[in-house]
Amino acid sequence: MKPLIHPAIEDVPLAAILHALADPVRVALFAEIVAQDCPRSCSRLVSVLDAPIPKSTLSQHLRILREAGLIRGERHGVEMRNASRCPEIETHYPGLLTSIVGAHEIQMDAGKKRASRLARKAARA
Amino acid sequence: MKPLIHPAIEDVPLAAILHALADPVRVALFAEIVAQDCPRSCSRLVSVLDAPIPKSTLSQHLRILREAGLIRGERHGVEMRNASRCPEIETHYPGLLTSIVGAHEIQMDAGKKRASRLARKAARA
DNA sequence: TTCAGTAGTTCTGAATATATGAACAATGGA
DNA sequence: TCCATTGTTCATATATTCAGAACTACTGAA
Numbered sequence: 001m002k003p004l005i006h007p008a009i010e011d012v013p014l015a016a017i018l019h020a021l022a023d024p025v026r027v028a029l030f031a032e033i034v035a036q037d038c039p040r041s042c043s044r045l046v047s048v049l050d051a052p053i054p055k056s057t058l059s060q061h062l063r064i065l066r067e068a069g070l071i072r073g074e075r076h077g078v079e080m081r082n083a084s085r086c087p088e089i090e091t092h093y094p095g096l097l098t099s100i101v102g103a104h105e106i107q108m109d110a111g112k113k114r115a116s117r118l119a120r121k122a123a124r125a
Numbered sequence: 126m127k128p129l130i131h132p133a134i135e136d137v138p139l140a141a142i143l144h145a146l147a148d149p150v151r152v153a154l155f156a157e158i159v160a161q162d163c164p165r166s167c168s169r170l171v172s173v174l175d176a177p178i179p180k181s182t183l184s185q186h187l188r189i190l191r192e193a194g195l196i197r198g199e200r201h202g203v204e205m206r207n208a209s210r211c212p213e214i215e216t217h218y219p220g221l222l223t224s225i226v227g228a229h230e231i232q233m234d235a236g237k238k239r240a241s242r243l244a245r246k247a248a249r250a
Numbered sequence: 251t252t253c254a255g256t257a258g259t260t261c262t263g264a265a266t267a268t269a270t271g272a273a274c275a276a277t278g279g280a
Numbered sequence: 281t282c283c284a285t286t287g288t289t290c291a292t293a294t295a296t297t298c299a300g301a302a303c304t305a306c307t308g309a310a
Contacts, residue, residue: 001275001288014232018147018225024140042287054270059288078277078286093231095224100143103218107139126259126304167258179299184259203257203306253310260303267296274289280282 004066004073009085009092012069017089017096020068025049026061027104030084033071034101039081070097129191129198134210134217137194142214142221145193150174151186152229155209158196159226164206195222 021027032048033040042058053061062082065071072083086097146152157173158165167183178186187207190196197208211222 014228015147015149018143022140022143022147056270080287093228095220096228099220099224103139103221106218181299
C-alpha cells in the first residue's frame with residue numbers, strides 16, 4: 001500500500017485544483033466533505049452520489065482530490081477518513097473554494113427545480 | 126465554416142466551466158480577454174502566452190471556452206473577436222469567475238517571484 | 251476577376267488520460 | 281487461522297487532447 005500524497009498548496013498548480021473539481025462526481029464528493037465537519041469514509045461518501053459508482057473509480061477520484069491538495073486522507077484501521085483542507089487553501093487562494101462549492105449548490109438547486117417542474121408537468125398530462 | 130455555438134449560461138454544466146478553465150493556456154487566454162475591455166482577436170491573444178502554440182490548438186482552446194459559455198466570438202471579416210461573458214455568468218454563479226481569475230493572478234505573481242529568486246541565486250553562484 | 255496574403259477552422263492520427271472489472275493488501279473480529 | 285470489510289492497484293478498453301496538414305473565408309491589389 002503506497003503512502004498517501006499530500007502536497008503543499010503552493011506546490012499545486014491552479015489547473016490541478018480546477019481539474020479536480022471539473023468533474024460532477026468529484027465536486028459532489030468534495031462538497032459533501034466540506035459540508036460535514038467530521039471526516040467522511042469512502043463508503044459513506046458513495047451514498048451522497050446520484051448514481052452508485054464502482055469502488056475502484058471512487059478510489060481514483062479521491063486520489064485526484066488528495067493530490068490536488070483539496071482533501072487530506074488518513075487511514076484508520078480498515079477505513080479511510082477524508083477531511084477538507086479548505087482553510088489552508090483559503091489563505092492561498094481566497095474565496096476560490098467557497099465560490100466553487102457555492103456554484104455547485106446553485107446548480108444542484110436548479111436541477112431539483114427543473115426536475116419538480118417536469119414532474120408536475122407529467123402529473124398534469 | 127460551422128456557425129459558432131454560444132449556449133445559455135443555465136444550460137452549461139458547472140463541470141464544463143471548470144474544465145474549460147482547468148488548463149493553463151485557457152485560463153491565461155480567458156484572463157487576458159477579461160482584462161481587456163475590447164474584444165481580442167486570436168492572433169493578438171497568442172502573444173500573451175509564455176510559449177507560442179500552434180494556431181490549430183489555439184482554435185480548439187477558444188472553442189472550448191466558447192462552448193462553456195465563457196466567451197463570445199464574433200467573426201469580423203477575416204478575424205475573430207473574442208469578448209468575455211462575465212456579467213451573464215456573474216448573475217448565475219456570483220463570484221465564481223472573479224475568484225478563479227484572481228487565483229490565476231496570484232499564481233502568476235508567485236511564479237514571477239520564484240523565477241527572480243532563482244535568478245538572483247544563479248547570479249551569486 | 252484572378253491572385254496572393256491573412257486569419258482561423260477542420261480533419262486526422264498519435265499521444266495521453268480516464269473508467270472499471272479483477273486481483274490484491276491491510277485490518278479487525280469470530 | 282479464516283473470513284468479512286474497506287479500500288488500492290493493475291490491466292485494458294474507451295475517450296480526450298494535441299498539433300501538423302489541408303482547408304475555408306475574407307480582403308486588397310493587380
